[in-house]
Amino acid sequence: xxxxxxxxxxxxxxxxxxxxxxxxxxxxxxxxxxxxxxxxxxxxxxxxxxxxxxxxxxxxxxxxxxxxxxxxxxxxxxxxxxxxxxxxxxxxxxxxxxxxxxxxxxxxxxxxxxxxxxxxxxxxxxxxxxxxxxxxxxxxxxxxxxxxxxxxxxxxxxxxxxxxxxxxxxxxxxxxxxxxxxxxxxxxxxxxxxxxxxxxxxxxxxxxxxxxxxxxxxxxxxxxxxxxxxxxxxxxxxxxxxxxxxxxxxxxxxxxxxxxxxxxxxxxxxxxxxxxxxxxxxxxxxxxxxxxxxxxxxxxxxxxxxxxxxxxxxxxxxxxxxxxxxxxxxxxxxxxxxxxxxxxxxxxx
Numbered sequence: 001x002x003x004x005x006x007x008x009x010x011x012x013x014x015x016x017x018x019x020x021x022x023x024x025x026x027x028x029x030x031x032x033x034x035x036x037x038x039x040x041x042x043x044x045x046x047x048x049x050x051x052x053x054x055x056x057x058x059x060x061x062x063x064x065x066x067x068x069x070x071x072x073x074x075x076x077x078x079x080x081x082x083x084x085x086x087x088x089x090x091x092x093x094x095x096x097x098x099x100x101x102x103x104x105x106x107x108x109x110x111x112x113x114x115x116x117x118x119x120x121x122x123x124x125x126x127x128x129x130x131x132x133x134x135x136x137x138x139x140x141x142x143x144x145x146x147x148x149x150x151x152x153x154x155x156x157x158x159x160x161x162x163x164x165x166x167x168x169x170x171x172x173x174x175x176x177x178x179x180x181x182x183x184x185x186x187x188x189x190x191x192x193x194x195x196x197x198x199x200x201x202x203x204x205x206x207x208x209x210x211x212x213x214x215x216x217x218x219x220x221x222x223x224x225x226x227x228x229x230x231x232x233x234x235x236x237x238x239x240x241x242x243x244x245x246x247x248x249x250x251x252x253x254x255x256x257x258x259x260x261x262x263x264x265x266x267x268x269x270x271x272x273x274x275x276x277x278x279x280x281x282x283x284x285x286x287x288x289x290x291x292x293x294x295x296x297x298x299x300x301x302x303x304x305x306x307x308x309x310x311x312x313x314x315x316x317x318x319x320x321x322x323x324x325x326x327x328x329x330x331x332x333x334x335x336x337x338x339x340x341x342x343x344x345x346x347x348x349x
Contacts, residue, residue: 001074001082002102002110004089008071011120012142012224014167014251015177016040016156018258019060020338024265027343032072038063038170043333044157047316050205055329059337061156061258065146065171085110092128093239100239113278116267117241118260121227121248129236133228140227142251143193144179149214151176159207160315161200162186166207167251175217178210181227181251193221229303234288238280242267246291247299250306255337259295262341266290294338301335 017037025031041060046052074084090110092103099113119125126134149168151157156169164182171177180201190196202208232247234240243260270287271278308318322329 001077002085002088002090002104004087006086007074008067010144010146010218010222011066011070012144012179012222013066013177013257014169014179015065015171016061016063016167016169016255016257017261018255018337019062019340021258021261021265021341022062023343024341025261030073030076032064032069035064035068035072035172037172038153040154040156040169042152042155044155045319046157046159046204046206047319048161048204048312049316051316051319052206053319053323053329055326055333057156057333058330059340063156063169063171063177065175065177068172089124091124093125093237095238114271114280114283115239117236117239117245118243118264119245121224121244123245126245129239131233131236133230133232136228136230138226138228138230139183139185140181140229141184141187142179142181142224142227144177144222146171146217147176147178147210147214148174148217149176149210151210157206159201159204159210160309161204161207162312163200163310165251165309166201166204168210176214178214179251184225193223229306231299234291235280235284238284240267240280240284240287247295249295249299249336250302258338259298262294262338263291265341266294298336298338301332305332305336 022031039060040063041057043055043057044052078084088104088106088108090102090104093115094101094103096111099111100115102110102112102115104110117125122134151168151170153170156167159166159168163186164180166178166180168176168178182196182200186200187193187196190199197211202211227248229248229250232241232245234246242263244256246263249256249259267287270283270290273286274283309315
């Protein structure tokens with residue numbers, strides 16, 4: 001595994017993981033019990049006006065920071081025999097006669113029979129592979145803080161504002177993740193993140209309370225630019241992608257991490273099934289079929305639901321309608337969350 005950063009480090013992420021992947025993680029000894037993740041089973045959604053909607057999350061979720069969880073998984077990978085190379089960034093992947101060659105910025109070369117791209121939302125390697133979505137500018141930016149605040153531990157809340165929405169939920173160590181999506185135009189109009197927050201986010205009374213009555217733990221927020229929700233290819237030049245590199249569900253649906261974990265399992269299953277030949281075209285064909293069956297409709301619903309939020313009037317109408325027909329909200333939750341991912345049997349680990 002080649003990682004441009006050095007663990008542990010923070011990422012822009014809602015840090016909420018649906019329990020659909022919990023049995024699978026337990027079966028491969030990768031559920032972070034020792035880190036004491038937070039159990040979450042309540043949802044609250046608010047409009048900029050302050051109108052709110054509550055729902056029960058039947059499947060539930062757990063909250064844990066990427067800072068802790070990614071480092072935990074890195075350790076598990078090493079224990080399982082993986083080589084983890086930190087502080088290296090791949091900028092080019094080339095097909096060779098017997099596999100692939102990966103070139104890094106430090107002029108090192110790594111070869112492999114198979115290459116999996118798990119580079120997240122966008123990366124230098126996406127440009128190198130000339131992936132179609134990378135050529136299209138995206139208006140979205142993501143901003144994340146860790147805070148200490150007064151908020152129910154079992155509740156994830158999604159607070160809407162003009163041209164964006166902000167999620168808050170508890171992770172480990174009495175810490176909360178506060179992460180929001182908005183547009184570059186919102187930021188450009190107000191000049192700085194702080195001024196934008198005061199002018200736009202504070203119009204939602206719930207967000208104003210959170211921002212003015214919490215202890216912020218980062219010296220500066222984590223920021224990511226040009227988040228793309230467009231459809232993505234699952235393979236380019238025989239490199240196979242999983243996680244956000246393969247397709248990103250709208251953060252409003254709060255289930256990107258579980259989907260990334262599930263997609264990695266689907267790809268691992270395909271590789272194991274074809275381990276004797278490691279034919280990337282056969283693996284990709286099998287993986288694409290499984291990926292579409294599990295995620296294609298889910299991503300479409302996520303993108304469609306996102307269009308109902310982030311604009312004051314539309315958000316208000318949508319939430320008031322859902323409050324009158326609560327079964328619609330439960331349907332949206334069920335369609336943007338998957339079914340429980342099956343456990344691995346001992347001999348499959």
